Amino acid sequence: MLHCNMSTTPPPLQLGLEDLLGELQHARRHGDMSRLALLAWCEVRRWARQAGEADLAERSTDLITRSPPGSREQFMAEIDGLIEALEQAHGRLLQATEPPAR
Numbered sequence: 001m002l003h004c005n006m007s008t009t010p011p012p013l014q015l016g017l018e019d020l021l022g023e024l025q026h027a028r029r030h031g032d033m034s035r036l037a038l039l040a041w042c043e044v045r046r047w048a049r050q051a052g053e054a055d056l057a058e059r060s061t062d063l064i065t066r067s068p069p070g071s072r073e074q075f076m077a078e079i080d081g082l083i084e085a086l087e088q089a090h091g092r093l094l095q096a097t098e099p100p101a102r
Contacts, residue, residue: 013051014093020047021090024083036079040064044082053089
């Protein structure tokens, strides 16, 4: 009975994604383009590969390695899209870790 009422610790992928989203959102609010580029290149790619999110890993790679965005606004718009895609991945993770309904 006690076991049923105990909360479980979120899996490491979920915690890593929540930390990553927090860092991206903070850097985005402050307009820190270099931090955003570093997070997109290193951390988003790493997390996406670990999570089996190949599309996100490729999107992150393309954001940095293909021809540079034409303007700051274009780069920020692409970062916003990446953050949105990560938030959707977070929703999928939450659904996957939800305990079954009784």
